[in-house]
Amino acid sequence: MKKDTKLVTSGRDPAAHAGIVNPPVYHASTVLFPSVAALREAMKKPFEGVYYGRIGTPTSAAFEEALTEMEGGYRAVSLPSGLAAITTVLLATLKAGDHLLMVDTAYNPTRKFCEGPLKELGIETTFYDPLMGARIAALLRPETKAVYLESPGSLTFEIQDVPAIAAAAKERGVATIMDNTWATPLYFQPIRHGVDFVVQAATKYITGHSDAMLGAVVARNEAGFHRLKAMAVALGLCAGVQELFLGLRGLRSLAARLARHQETALTLARWLQKRPEVTRVIHPALPGDPNHELWIRDFTGANGLFAMILKPVPDAAVVAMLDGMKLFGMGFSWGGYESLILPVDPWISRSATTWSEKAPYIRIHAGLEHPDDLIADLEAGFERLNATART
Numbered sequence: 537m538k539k540d541t542k543l544v545t546s547g548r549d550p551a552a553h554a555g556i557v558n559p560p561v562y563h564a565s566t567v568l569f570p571s572v573a574a575l576r577e578a579m580k581k582p583f584e585g586v587y588y589g590r591i592g593t594p595t596s597a598a599f600e601e602a603l604t605e606m607e608g609g610y611r612a613v614s615l616p617s618g619l620a621a622i623t624t625v626l627l628a629t630l631k632a633g634d635h636l637l638m639v640d641t642a643y644n645p646t647r648k649f650c651e652g653p654l655k656e657l658g659i660e661t662t663f664y665d666p667l668m669g670a671r672i673a674a675l676l677r678p679e680t681k682a683v684y685l686e687s688p689g690s691l692t693f694e695i696q697d698v699p700a701i702a703a704a705a706k707e708r709g710v711a712t713i714m715d716n717t718w719a720t721p722l723y724f725q726p727i728r729h730g731v732d733f734v735v736q737a738a739t740k741y742i743t744g745h746s747d748a749m750l751g752a753v754v755a756r757n758e759a760g761f762h763r764l765k766a767m768a769v770a771l772g773l774c775a776g777v778q779e780l781f782l783g784l785r786g787l788r789s790l791a792a793r794l795a796r797h798q799e800t801a802l803t804l805a806r807w808l809q810k811r812p813e814v815t816r817v818i819h820p821a822l823p824g825d826p827n828h829e830l831w832i833r834d835f836t837g838a839n840g841l842f843a844m845i846l847k848p849v850p851d852a853a854v855v856a857m858l859d860g861m862k863l864f865g866m867g868f869s870w871g872g873y874e875s876l877i878l879p880v881d882p883w884i885s886r887s888a889t890t891w892s893e894k895a896p897y898i899r900i901h902a903g904l905e906h907p908d909d910l911i912a913d914l915e916a917g918f919e920r921l922n923a924t925a926r927t
């Protein structure tokens with residue numbers, strides 16, 4: 537079955553619910569047992585079945601089942617946000633005295649979790665160059681217990697050689713974790729490339745409408761799932777049932793939405809490449825991009841997110857451009873139906889690599905508006921930028 541079809545069919549069983557297409561949304565804390573024997577039986581398998589709302593409901597099971605089917609792997613744990621998914625899987629794989637290899641281009645709150653709470657727990661982090669591929673073997677120490685990947689890199693879109701890194705870690709018995717939010721399981725499946733745990737910030741494209749916080753981790757095997765679930769249960773984390781419903785609903789239209797996001801982003805990227813105000817467009821799906829080859833080898837699609845570097849101009853010119861945008865909103869996150877534009881400073885969150893181009897760096901999320909209207913908005917923005925730069 538093709539992935540587009542799986543998105544439509546997985547995690548639902550209309551025949552079990554009066555023929556209703558979508559699974560019901562269970563609002564639950566207490567679950568009643570018919571007898572002492574049933575209660576005792578349920579407690580023998582604390583991560584299976586339904587016995588308390590926080591541990592799981594048929595609604596969380598439906599979302600987790602659908603995501604597992606998409607990513608491959610053994611089973612998923614849904615969590616209240618993408619960041620909760622990241623912190624839970626790190627805590628599940630590391631303990632005091634262990635060493636973590638973290639990609640230098642990780643989502644900044646991931647970096648902060650390593651530099652703060654993990655460090656305080658006695659877990660050491662070494663940040664590594666996203667482009668080092670198999671050479672990561674040289675950084676593995678006897679106490680290294682996890683290698684964390686995120687590809688493309690946050691803000692700067694470096695594509696990692698995931699199979700090479702996963703193989704190097706596996707050879708030494710080290711767990712690999714990958715944040716796969718950018719590609720979603722539709723365009724890249726880390727587990728198929730050797731990764732042990734996949735993180736999804738479902739807040740982004742899976743939910744897809746900027747209206748919910750949701751995360752998940754899919755574990756490759758049963759042992760990994762049990763460590764992960766045990767940590768989520770120990771921390772008391774569970775995704776909200778309304779958010780799970782929205783995540784499941786978002787999955788159904790993911791293929792259609794992503795195809796359109798991708799097409800519009802490429803249209804904008806090609807238009808921006810021709811603009812005199814732009815030094816470089818950063819988008820791994822563009823031929824000529826330094827990351828294009830690895831992207832073509834491993835990924836089956838791209839999304840609406842990319843970046844551009846502007847020719848040096850006074851800050852006031854960038855401000856004039858961005859403050860006046862009509863369709864592009866300014867705000868964090870991405871993956872919703874609406875376009876976003878954001879000035880970012882990638883160099884402030886790098887330590888193993890350097891980002892030397894200190895020119896204005898703009899991240900763009902292409903939404904589902906018509907590309908002609910988005911181009912007109914950008915064109916008017918460049919007029920404001922140029923007018924301000926001249927004064």
Ligand SMILES: *Cc1c(COP(=O)(O)O)cnc(C)c1O
Pocket residue numbers: 617618619620643686690715717718737738739740749750751869
């Ligand atoms: C947004 C994001 C997260 C965090 O997700 P939240 O749901 O906002 O906590 C993690 N990883 C990546 C790559 C993201 O873009």
